[in-house]
Amino acid sequence: xxxxxxxxxxxxxxxxxxxxxxxxxxxxxxxxxxxxxxxxx
Numbered sequence: 001x002x003x004x005x006x007x008x009x010x011x012x013x014x015x016x017x018x019x020x021x022x023x024x025x026x027x028x029x030x031x032x033x034x035x036x037x038x039x040x041x
Contacts, residue, residue, distance in 0.1 A: 023039035030036065 021041075023041055026038065026040045028036045
């Protein structure tokens, strides 16, 4: 019974997920001084 509930919850949650669409270039500086370049929404 628990397995069925878990499958139903995951199925309904996956339907409501929305992907990010407006990515902008950016970067993050970590405390060690490393810089991470990439895109963020």
